[in-house]
Amino acid sequence: MEEHITSKRMSFGEAIRMAISQAMESDERVFAYGQGINDPGGFFGSTVGLSDKFSEVRCFDVPLSEDSLIGMGVGAAIQGRRPIYVALRFDFLLLMMNQIVNHAAKWPLMSGYQSTVPLTIRCIIGKDWGQAAQHSGAYHAMFAHVPGLEVVMPSSVNDAPRLLLASIQSDLPTIFVESKPLYELTGEVELPIEPSPLGQASIVREGDDITFVAISHMVEFAKGVAQDLAEKNIQAKILDLRTLSPLDEKQIITSVNRTGRVAVFDVGWQKFGLASEVSRLICMTPACRLISPLVSVGQKWEHSPGGCFREHEHYPIQQQVVTEILRLF
Amino acid sequence: MEEHITSKRMSFGEAIRMAISQAMESDERVFAYGQGINDPGGFFGSTVGLSDKFSEVRCFDVPLSEDSLIGMGVGAAIQGRRPIYVALRFDFLLLMMNQIVNHAAKWPLMSGYQSTVPLTIRCIIGKDWGQAAQHSGAYHAMFAHVPGLEVVMPSSVNDAPRLLLASIQSDLPTIFVESKPLYELTGEVELPIEPSPLGQASIVREGDDITFVAISHMVEFAKGVAQDLAEKNIQAKILDLRTLSPLDEKQIITSVNRTGRVAVFDVGWQKFGLASEVSRLICMTPACRLISPLVSVGQKWEHSPGGCFREHEHYPIQQQVVTEILRLF
């Protein structure tokens, strides 16, 4: 069959579904499972129709047994299947930590690297209609701290399916972190979807005055800040990291070296987080000096509150960030 | 009854036991539980005799149900008890993440700060007779990333009981991380044990040329390195952080500001870890500049192997660290 590249406008959810569908078509070892995965709403559209197309053997609903569901995925992956678990909230991954960290991440090493664990876990973060402390957490930094895992955090409709395909094809267990606000977006997606290599940041905006290191939906936020700064003649370069582990250390350092200033736009907490890791790269690179202190944008040092007024104070506000950055100049 | 201060030489295990015993004596709400806690060996001596002294109601053996055992601790703590769970390996805390992070850490906020969770979880890390990847992990950075938790990591026989007492008395859930190598030590402990405030680093060695930021048994390692450097006329100041969360940011910054050079001695992995967090403090502090790149000492970016030859290559080696630091000068 002849394939020619076309492109199609679609929503974030459709793009994700397209990637899964393509992966399942081209590799019979791929299967997807998750609680309520075959709901007509289908995880914000991202799993709609998969069981009709590929049967309920390859896309099936499961009980609320998170720990064992991931263990099951590990076992299937060790035996050569390529499972995709759809977890909805990132907070639910805390129930799976034993299987993700003690097993999925360690099994290859424990077997003397004779075994692989091609398991992908999809989850969703982000402020979303008062979901409160247990349904809106962002724990990517905890997973990026662990060797043997990959952490992928797309920021756009075009990147997401490409990165998801790479995650599914990877022989390592991968945490694929989606974001609720991204599900509001639509974009042009090239078809068929080609996997995008993990560990490569992309330049979203060019600029010489300050480097913005951003992930997930904070890339959009960073764009807003950059636009405001441009009005004051400050040009920000925006790096969309796309993956946290592996991390594109080289692009970060190259850019910071050039701009001498840096702001980190994270979706999580700053302590022991992305701002810290970017700082380590800076501090460990000979002759990489900052002209002004690093700016760290993220969640307040607290769990996210349920009420909208408290929640409003919890997340960063564009105008405040702009003001803070302007002070550096 | 009149109390007068005396001091006594004891092992690390005895010091821990002494702190628990004193806490149980002075507060009937304190209880301890853990798998095999009443074994005559008593967790390297740290729980020996407690059930005899306080009855099996206050020091009891439990099933291998880690997740629920911590949930049980949370519930008892919410109701005003002060449970101490003894977990042995740090890796086992990965089974408890849902209760530690989603519940213990969040319950105070979710209740509008009307509820406290005075729960202490003791665990042990460290290279120890080929325990391999699932029994020697160090995950303190993952917990230090989470608001609402305290992470305490003593480095000495004298500090450990003091910090443990403070952890038990604290109204927040606390991860108290002991270390296997520390159990080889003995030291003088002042009695009765007074709680040592959390969040205060201690200066273990004075020096003007470089700041060593160290935790847990890496404080001993740092001392060895400092001694070697002293022979080359380089004087290292050693900060023993003692607690990772809260972190004594002020002392770190003050010292780095003065020495202009810094090495971090961690028991874990560097990415998104302590070296990263120390770097963030440096990068975010106006006019805090490093003369030479930060040195990061810790585990290789891999899980710890079971065989002794692989294990040997996994952990830092004093002479190599000395050489690396000498290159800065």
Place this chain on the structure above:
Amino acid sequence: MEIDTMLTLYRRMFLIRSVEERIKAEYQNRNIRMAVHLSIGQEAVAAGVLLAARPTDCCLSTHRCHAHYLGKGGNLQEMIDELYSLETGCSRGYGGSMHLFDKKVNMWGSSSIVGGSIPIAVGMGLALKQAGTDSLSISFMGDGGGDEGAFYESLNLAALLAVPVMFVFENNRYSTITPQAKRQAALDVILKARSFGVEGVSVDGNDAVQVYETCLPAMDNIRQRQRPFLIEAVTYRLCAHVGPGSDFGPGRRPETELEEWRSREPLGRLASRIIHERPNGAALISAAQAHVLAEVDTVFESAKRRFDEVNARVGLAAPKPPDPSRV
């Protein structure tokens, strides 16, 4: 059963129902800015269990906690304030609909992680026992909780450590739109509990009287013997899993179930019984209803007014409500 008890049960159920119907009605104004999980159809469980409990007994719940909060006697104004994100809310505006907390009546909160509050309830019971009280701990869970290993660990812990805890397995037969039989290979939770050393009994969860009359001696027993017990209350959710809508239709719950369960809905059943057994039953019910409705009205109007006041200062735009089909 005494008429007073029946009326109390009715009043509590009617309060729960009215509050939730009002939440449904107000939800479209987008000032209750959070996910709400309604218990409409399931009121008899909360009312029956908690009327049998003492005020000193301590309660924990799940994401679907409105009914339990109200059944336990939680402050209504503070609950509605919490739903309106106000600082005067029962969780000071930090918790929201899924984390209702009222220490004064020993409502100790809830977890929106399925199964999460079950072991915590065991710990509460342990604390009550250690403190020498004869209070018990009440753990509400859904049938989804029965999918989680933590539930079985908790049954074992409670039996092993002889903890006074009442497990309330509120079986509405679904986790979101997935029926119990698609998640559990074996459905008999009483058998499961027994195999872990916990006795239990299954009741019609839409019959408040039966729930109450089963709980009363069971709770006495827990207190006296310091042993856990499980009650399965079979019931049905008439609203959507989350939000004010409905989740019947192709690929979701079958419409036929709705019809069947609507006819067995608990308020109507108790009302019929009261009217049937008492000549002045209808009047008593009307009076109870009027009283409750007036209170609900006052409470909502107050919360809404204060929400507007606060938001006049803060100026948050009304966001789009979420996709009603998912949590």
Place this chain on the structure above:
Amino acid sequence: MEIDTMLTLYRRMFLIRSVEERIKAEYQNRNIRMAVHLSIGQEAVAAGVLLAARPTDCCLSTHRCHAHYLGKGGNLQEMIDELYSLETGCSRGYGGSMHLFDKKVNMWGSSSIVGGSIPIAVGMGLALKQAGTDSLSISFMGDGGGDEGAFYESLNLAALLAVPVMFVFENNRYSTITPQAKRQAALDVILKARSFGVEGVSVDGNDAVQVYETCLPAMDNIRQRQRPFLIEAVTYRLCAHVGPGSDFGPGRRPETELEEWRSREPLGRLASRIIHERPNGAALISAAQAHVLAEVDTVFESAKRRFDEVNARVGLAAPKPPDPSRV
């Protein structure tokens, strides 16, 4: 039972026993630098279950995995090399005693996290089924695994998804020094499994023939019906939980148990039976023993020599062995 089958069972058990006795003997030289969990006394479980299995069936184990590795036919030299930390070890020197791996014989490793490998085994079974094979997955666990919620989640998943997995509940009645009854309020694991929809049977785990004869039809059944099954094998550990020592005495396991179980130890029992049933039984056994002992000797001498060679280069000091009383 055929004499050949009995002899094969005996040979496998004797191999396991001899290897572990040799580990005990060599341990004091401190060149096996890792925690070892010996199965002395429990050999009949590994031998019986795995002789009934096919080479294509896939196996997972726990911290106590030597017997399962050998029972599955894992390479002996590579196992001992692994214990001596050599790169030629079955896990290339990364795994150690608790993580023995031999893909060639479908020994897929083990987890030293109690309960950790159970759901993984369900996943293996699912993969075998998805791939259209009629192989099954074999999950070894201790009675400690029965404390963990993950076990019950796994039972449910296996039953619900109709996964061909054989759960082997190797009940030596202790987790370290804590007896099962101090950890589990109810002890009947067959009842528990059944309440989750998994059939099972309990056997004398010190009788290799019984284990084998129970497994053979059970495994056929799993293959044909694509349904999980559980076998509880009641047995007893004669050595310490960890290391070469012993853990009997005050506060630990009672000495009387040791006496009782020593008399029921599986090798002697099978040997008596062979001798009793066959005139040349004694000679057959002697020959089998001699053969195994020679192999074990060769393998250890080779590993020890190569350990010394490597360490002559690396120069690691022999460390203090760990406190024998704890994991």
